[in-house]
Amino acid sequence: MQPAPVPQKPPGALPVIETRGLTKVFRRSTAVDSADLLVRPGRVYGLLGPNGAGKSTTLKMILGLLPPTRGEVRLFGRPWDRQALSRIGASVNGPSFYGHLSARRNLMVHAHLLGLPEEEVERTLAAVELAGTERKKAKTFSTGMKGRLALAIAMLGNPDLLILDEPQNGLDPEGIAALRAMMRRFTDTGRTIVLSSHLLGEVASVADDIGLIAQGRLRYQGSLAELAPDGDLERAYFTLAGHPQEAGTVVS
Numbered sequence: 001m002q003p004a005p006v007p008q009k010p011p012g013a014l015p016v017i018e019t020r021g022l023t024k025v026f027r028r029s030t031a032v033d034s035a036d037l038l039v040r041p042g043r044v045y046g047l048l049g050p051n052g053a054g055k056s057t058t059l060k061m062i063l064g065l066l067p068p069t070r071g072e073v074r075l076f077g078r079p080w081d082r083q084a085l086s087r088i089g090a091s092v093n094g095p096s097f098y099g100h101l102s103a104r105r106n107l108m109v110h111a112h113l114l115g116l117p118e119e120e121v122e123r124t125l126a127a128v129e130l131a132g133t134e135r136k137k138a139k140t141f142s143t144g145m146k147g148r149l150a151l152a153i154a155m156l157g158n159p160d161l162l163i164l165d166e167p168q169n170g171l172d173p174e175g176i177a178a179l180r181a182m183m184r185r186f187t188d189t190g191r192t193i194v195l196s197s198h199l200l201g202e203v204a205s206v207a208d209d210i211g212l213i214a215q216g217r218l219r220y221q222g223s224l225a226e227l228a229p230d231g232d233l234e235r236a237y238f239t240l241a242g243h244p245q246e247a248g249t250v251v252s
């Protein structure tokens with residue numbers, strides 16, 4: 001794949017996430033190797049890569065859940081700081097909630113901690129189609145319902161950035177379609193989503209930009225249109241993920 005000209009950043013549009021040389025070494029194994037990610041505002045950024053490629057580790061470092069071994073994370077145009085996290089909703093460690101509480105009660109706990117009004121809970125419950133599940137405890141939810149609850153918790157308070165690690169996991173086709181629609185509504189208002197996923201068709205239908213990681217290294221970063229001009233994301237994926245030496249276009 002030929003390197004393409006480096007796109008210029010539009011004036012005034014500071015990157016939402018920018019990492020420079022981001023690296024994570026676990027004992028002697030390098031999980032993420034010098035990743036320079038660039039996530040632009042108002043875009044859906046799909047992070048792709050095989051199992052163990054380093055996607056979750058990257059997302060966790062961006063969220064401050066794991067300290068980088070080396071490198072830098074910038075959020076909303078500034079060096080990483082905890083305050084920026086109040087502008088981010090995330091679901092990266094699998095669904096995490098109080099099993100003995102209903103979806104509404106779970107959201108109330110989070111809303112209370114964030115100082116949000118009760119209406120925000122109702123709005124979010126409706127957005128993920130969990131309204132009317134008041135009698136069920138979260139621990140008895142199906143996998144898909146747990147996924148919706150995790151999404152609802154991430155969406156509470158209208159964050160500027162959503163970071164979702166494999167959000168389609170366990171969702172039925174209706175749930176996946178609803179998630180797709182929700183993501184479109186979310187970015188229509190200028191907000192940004194980063195999602196990791198193994199569902200290439202889903203990523204192709206929602207992502208504007210792609211970051212493809214294999215063996216800890218960013219193989220491609222840029223627009224989906226440029227990566228797969230013929231719409232065949234699977235072919236582009238295997239070309240890059242299957243041949244680690246082949247460098248893709250890296251946007252900086």
Ligand SMILES: Nc1ncnc2c1ncn2[C@@H]1O[C@H](COP(=O)(O)OP(=O)(O)OP(=O)(O)O)[C@@H](O)[C@H]1O
Pocket residue numbers: 026031049050051052053054055056057058
């Ligand atoms: N806490 C940890 N301690 C040691 N090694 C880890 C730890 N977390 C992740 N790793 C390793 O880092 C590498 C990257 O893992 P990571 O979970 O980031 O991959 P992934 O791309 O998210 O994979 P998947 O698609 O399977 O979720 C893997 O080799 C994994 O075993």
